[in-house]
Amino acid sequence: MREQIQIAVQDILPDPAPVFALQGYPPNVHPDARALGIFKSAMGLLLGLARPVAVWMDITAEEFQSIYEGEGDNAPATPLERIYPQAEHFVLFAATLNEPVCDEIKALFANDDFALGAMLDSLASVAADLMGGRIEEHYLRTASSSPGPNSNGLMRYSPGYCGWHISAQKALFRRLRPEGIGITLRESYLMQPLKSISGVMLCGRPEIHRFRPDYPFCSECCTKSCVDRIKKMKKGRPPEVRSD
Amino acid sequence: MSLLSQISEQLQLGLEEEVAALTREAIQQNMTPKDILDNGLIAGMNIVGEKFRSHEFFLPDVLLAAKAMYAGMNEIKPLLIKDKVPSMGKVVIGTVRGDLHDIGKNLVGVMLRGAGFDVIDLGNDVPPAKFIETARNAGAKVIGMSALLTTTMPAMKEVVALLKSEGLTDQIHTIVGGAPVSQEYAREIGASAYSYDASNAVDRIRALMN
Numbered sequence: 274m275r276e277q278i279q280i281a282v283q284d285i286l287p288d289p290a291p292v293f294a295l296q297g298y299p300p301n302v303h304p305d306a307r308a309l310g311i312f313k314s315a316m317g318l319l320l321g322l323a324r325p326v327a328v329w330m331d332i333t334a335e336e337f338q339s340i341y342e343g344e345g346d347n348a349p350a351t352p353l354e355r356i357y358p359q360a361e362h363f364v365l366f367a368a369t370l371n372e373p374v375c376d377e378i379k380a381l382f383a384n385d386d387f388a389l390g391a392m393l394d395s396l397a398s399v400a401a402d403l404m405g406g407r408i409e410e411h412y413l414r415t416a417s418s419s420p421g422p423n424s425n426g427l428m429r430y431s432p433g434y435c436g437w438h439i440s441a442q443k444a445l446f447r448r449l450r451p452e453g454i455g456i457t458l459r460e461s462y463l464m465q466p467l468k469s470i471s472g473v474m475l476c477g478r479p480e481i482h483r484f485r486p487d488y489p490f491c492s493e494c495c496t497k498s499c500v501d502r503i504k505k506m507k508k509g510r511p512p513e514v515r516s517d
Numbered sequence: 518m519s520l521l522s523q524i525s526e527q528l529q530l531g532l533e534e535e536v537a538a539l540t541r542e543a544i545q546q547n548m549t550p551k552d553i554l555d556n557g558l559i560a561g562m563n564i565v566g567e568k569f570r571s572h573e574f575f576l577p578d579v580l581l582a583a584k585a586m587y588a589g590m591n592e593i594k595p596l597l598i599k600d601k602v603p604s605m606g607k608v609v610i611g612t613v614r615g616d617l618h619d620i621g622k623n624l625v626g627v628m629l630r631g632a633g634f635d636v637i638d639l640g641n642d643v644p645p646a647k648f649i650e651t652a653r654n655a656g657a658k659v660i661g662m663s664a665l666l667t668t669t670m671p672a673m674k675e676v677v678a679l680l681k682s683e684g685l686t687d688q689i690h691t692i693v694g695g696a697p698v699s700q701e702y703a704r705e706i707g708a709s710a711y712s713y714d715a716s717n718a719v720d721r722i723r724a725l726m727n
């Protein structure tokens with residue numbers, strides 16, 4: 274099954290906390306009224322400009338294996354290579370906030386409106402991540418292969434993170450063809466528009482997603498976002514934001 | 518309080534219209550554009566940098582101050598050109614190939630301009646050769662590279678290696694930064710300097726220019 278879905282902007286509006294975290298605020302610091310005013314203005318821009326759209330498709334384990342291997346540049350050992358052979362369902366996805374948001378960020382910087390530009394940039398990054406949660410919900414509601422809406426054994430993984438080399442985007446794009454929703458791949462494997470996400474959702478028993486973050490590349494990882502994701506999965510809640 | 522101190526103070530508060538008006542007043546009082554720049558605008562931006570470093574200021578504060586700085590700069594720019602006041606030097610900056618994280622790099626650009634440097638911002642996802650070609654063509658003395666992903670850090674090494682192979686390391690210095698980048702990594706790849714935040718980048722680049 275392959276499906277394109279429109280996501281309501283209202284469903285991906287970020288809370289202030291992860292946005293200010295991206296702006297470099299420590300968790301114990303409360304932004305002042307001026308910073309909150311900029312946040313509110315950026316939110317208004319996001320509401321007016323974002324056109325979130327997503328596409329997802331079921332693939333087989335064999336198909337995913339070849340997408341995972343990509344151009345053969347993955348780290349010698351990765352969490353994903355242990356996880357995916359135990360998964361039961363493989364779902365490719367991509368989503369974008371679309372070009373007008375990215376154009377606005379550029380225009381704000383060009384007009385020296387740095388604070389608003391940077392805030393919209395952070396807001397859009399968090400909103401882009403939130404699109405992943407909406408795709409998960411949609412998949413769990415509608416897919417025939419879905420393990421059911423109560424499943425919490427579903428987790429998203431993306432090329433470019435945790436040893437899965439970003440060049441795997443090439444194979445992912447070949448199979449998913451997100452060009453239909455306006456996402457193209459640059460030579461460097463980054464997506465255009467920039468505020469887009471892509472990857473695979475793996476469904477299976479929740480335990481398959483648990484691992485120890487002690488791979489060589491983990492020592493340089495600043496976010497350790499897997500720790501939170503695994504913790505949330507244990508509690509039975511789908512992970513929402515991945516801020517790396 | 519002197520006019521220049523007022524400019525510095527209003528700049529720190531991010532009040533662009535006030536900074537522009539005070540700068541015009543300073544020009545009318547026949548202060549030299551270099552004096553206004555060094556002891557009003559740049560002095561203010563330096564304090565903003567210090568406050569940012571000590572977590573008294575955060576990104577929005579710095580960026581509002583930078584906008585105020587630019588408002589003042591716009592007033593004195595024609596005079597600086599007329600007086601042939603040299604810039605602090607040219608710097609090429611960008612986020613390396615495969616990386617789209619812009620905020621840190623943008624902040625460095627804003628702070629560098631605020632400190633009187635000419636900045637050529639190549640944006641994000643910049644191929645290694647583009648850094649070097651741009652720096653060479655523009656006569657820039659420093660290339661600043663930012664990365665936020667461990668997977669994109671090797672592109673920094675490529676730029677340094679390319680500079681070396683083209684025999685340009687004496688003329689063009691490199692500085693690297695970004696969340697996963699460290700002093701050790703900078704040393705390992707042969708970069709000229711490492712900076713841990715935007716205001717530190719300004720200090721390091723100032724040192725590289727001399």
Ligand code: SF4
Pocket residue numbers: 352434435436486487488490491494495496497498499500
């Ligand atoms: S520590 Fe970081 S790099 Fe390692 S698995 Fe977790 S998120 Fe990935």
